[in-house]
Amino acid sequence: MATKKRKRKELFALGNEAVVEGALLAGCSFFAGYPITPSTEIAEVMSQRLPFVHDGVFIQMEDEIASMGAIIGASLAGRKTMTATSGPGFSLMQENLGYACMTEVPLVLVNVMRGGPSTGMPTSPAQGDVQQARWGCHGDHPIIVLSACNVQECLEMTIVAFNFAEKYRTPVILLLDEITAHTREKISLPFPDELEILARVAPAMPPEWYISYEETMRGVPPLPPLGSGYRFHVTGLTHDKNGFPTSKPDEVKALMYRQFRKIDQFFYDIQLVDEVQCEDAEIVVVAYGCVARSAELAVHMARERGVKAGFLKLKTLFPFPKSALQPLARQCRTIIVPEMNMGQLSREVKRVNNGLAQVQTINRIDGQIITPSEIFKSIMQA
Amino acid sequence: MSKQRELNRFEIRLSGTGGQGILTLGKIMGQVLALDHGFYATQTQSYGPEARGGASRADLVVSSAPISYPKPVSLDLLVALSQEACNLYFCNLKPSGFLLVDTTLVTQTPSNIFWGLPFTSLAKDKIGLPQTMNIICLGALSHFLPFMQFTSVKKALAGVLPAKILAINTKALTLGYSQAKKLYPDASEKWTFSSPMMTESAQ
Numbered sequence: 001m002a003t004k005k006r007k008r009k010e011l012f013a014l015g016n017e018a019v020v021e022g023a024l025l026a027g028c029s030f031f032a033g034y035p036i037t038p039s040t041e042i043a044e045v046m047s048q049r050l051p052f053v054h055d056g057v058f059i060q061m062e063d064e065i066a067s068m069g070a071i072i073g074a075s076l077a078g079r080k081t082m083t084a085t086s087g088p089g090f091s092l093m094q095e096n097l098g099y100a101c102m103t104e105v106p107l108v109l110v111n112v113m114r115g116g117p118s119t120g121m122p123t124s125p126a127q128g129d130v131q132q133a134r135w136g137c138h139g140d141h142p143i144i145v146l147s148a149c150n151v152q153e154c155l156e157m158t159i160v161a162f163n164f165a166e167k168y169r170t171p172v173i174l175l176l177d178e179i180t181a182h183t184r185e186k187i188s189l190p191f192p193d194e195l196e197i198l199a200r201v202a203p204a205m206p207p208e209w210y211i212s213y214e215e216t217m218r219g220v221p222p223l224p225p226l227g228s229g230y231r232f233h234v235t236g237l238t239h240d241k242n243g244f245p246t247s248k249p250d251e252v253k254a255l256m257y258r259q260f261r262k263i264d265q266f267f268y269d270i271q272l273v274d275e276v277q278c279e280d281a282e283i284v285v286v287a288y289g290c291v292a293r294s295a296e297l298a299v300h301m302a303r304e305r306g307v308k309a310g311f312l313k314l315k316t317l318f319p320f321p322k323s324a325l326q327p328l329a330r331q332c333r334t335i336i337v338p339e340m341n342m343g344q345l346s347r348e349v350k351r352v353n354n355g356l357a358q359v360q361t362i363n364r365i366d367g368q369i370i371t372p373s374e375i376f377k378s379i380m381q382a
Numbered sequence: 383m384s385k386q387r388e389l390n391r392f393e394i395r396l397s398g399t400g401g402q403g404i405l406t407l408g409k410i411m412g413q414v415l416a417l418d419h420g421f422y423a424t425q426t427q428s429y430g431p432e433a434r435g436g437a438s439r440a441d442l443v444v445s446s447a448p449i450s451y452p453k454p455v456s457l458d459l460l461v462a463l464s465q466e467a468c469n470l471y472f473c474n475l476k477p478s479g480f481l482l483v484d485t486t487l488v489t490q491t492p493s494n495i496f497w498g499l500p501f502t503s504l505a506k507d508k509i510g511l512p513q514t515m516n517i518i519c520l521g522a523l524s525h526f527l528p529f530m531q532f533t534s535v536k537k538a539l540a541g542v543l544p545a546k547i548l549a550i551n552t553k554a555l556t557l558g559y560s561q562a563k564k565l566y567p568d569a570s571e572k573w574t575f576s577s578p579m580m581t582e583s584a585q
Binding site for chain 1: 408409412413417423428430431451452455
């Protein structure tokens with residue numbers, strides 16, 4: 001069958017600009033945020049683009065706390081929503097992020113990691129927010145954390161983030177870093193009909209039969225837009241299936257278990273990784289974000305010297321992709337985890353590894369990227 | 383995108399002080415190389431928290447193959463638009479690499495072998511607008527780099543800059559190109575295009 005070859009539109013864009021392209025392709029129509037380096041371009045380009053999207057709304061809020069509040073409200077009203085922040089702004093967003101977890105509101109939060117803590121180094125990269133993304137808001141909660149390592153991936157993972165948010169009715173955090181966000185590269189924009197864009201489950205029953213937090217097969221209750229005739233109550237307190245506060249142990253247990261189950265039982269769907277030359281690898285480098293690009297080159301250099309090295313790139317950070325790592329831990333001698341913090345994801349690697357292989361870390365917190373030669377040296381010594 | 387030279391990680395650093403338009407320069411170059419000439423190109427940047435002053439730099443890696451590590455390892459071309467940047471980054475230049483300086487601002491070069499043009503005074507005296515300094519430099523670069531065509535750069539400029547400042551910038555671009563051509567007619571033939579990046583960083 002002869003198909004007409006279409007040429008994708010190409011752009012030379014920043015990682016941040018690619019995030020916006022991805023969000024718009026995924027159907028985002030509401031952005032509330034407060035600009036902060038190095039995530040500013042996301043808000044900037046959103047403010048230029050959203051007014052031309054059907055019903056698109058861009059609001060610059062007074063701070064990050066309000067930004068989260070605004071996107072939670074807009075999401076409950078049926079929009080696909082996003083905010084972007086960095087450094088201290090991410091800390092401010094945690095309280096309302098917890099609210100979104102408890103009330104199961106789909107939204108995407110992009111956090112471009114910069115040197116910290118506090119104001120830290122606004123223009124330097126770091127990967128210090130990995131555990132904060134998982135456990136930043138209080139209480140036991142499931143959450144999805146994704147990452148991207150190059151500009152094309154920024155676009156793709158933003159679309160994935162929106163799809164996961166809608167499919168699992170949960171906040172999704174996309175963790176970038178200053179280098180990924182501020183690298184310009186050529187990207188090609190996919191055509192809208194090439195993409196699978198998911199929408200949240202709408203109730204199949206008439207409004208009078210609708211029970212807002214009812215147990216379902218997937219554990220994901222349908223979410224109608226507020227104002228569409230379906231009435232429901234939203235609270236940050238533990239709630240029963242009708243959405244009203246409760247502290248009865250059996251009802252609380254049912255709620256919390258369902259929230260964990262809706263993510264846990266779809267591990268296979270959520271855990272995204274890329275394996276490069278891992279089939280016969282004796283040394284595996286596990287990396288994510290900008291460091292993944294250094295690792296890729298380092299592994300390539302080691303292979304040229306006949307060392308059996310492999311590379312596992314994590315696109316999903318949480319839930320931690322244990323089913324990808326475990327077989328590699330059984331097979332290889334050494335796992336090397338380079339990251340730009342004092343060992344936040346290597347904890348997870350060590351937990352899953354559970355003594356199978358030797359785990360080595362390369363840590364750097366001086367605002368500089370870990371270079372390919374640093375990783376290469378570790379591979380050769382391992 | 384007709385026939386093009388094979389490049390294996392050609393690494394360029396544009397460096398100077400904040401406010402000189404270095405990031406804009408890097409953005410335009412990357413755009414021309416990636417979109418018009420069909421290379422793989424990554425442009426990364428490094429700048430301080432200040433709006434003006436302070437060190438600023440843009441790094442470009444250009445290659446015919448996909449680029450893994452986006453930052454330069456050893457430079458093929460260093461463009462230094464301040465004395466400080468010249469002193470700081472000269473050691474990152476590979477032995478066969480070249481140095482291009484603004485002779486108005488860089489008075490002491492670490493080596494006798496360099497290309498120099500007075501970008502800042504050209505912008506002030508010939509164009510009458512100091513801000514066009516980066517575009518004069520871009521014009522000169524389109525002469526020095528044989529894989530970046532002047533005509534493509536000129537075309538790209540129209541897409542990047544607002545209409546009201548396009549005319550003066552096109553003039554600046556042409557000035558830079560002709561000045562570079564006059565002073566260094568055979569510069570673009572001096573490149574060796576060896577990129578022993580693998581062997582160097584592995585030592």
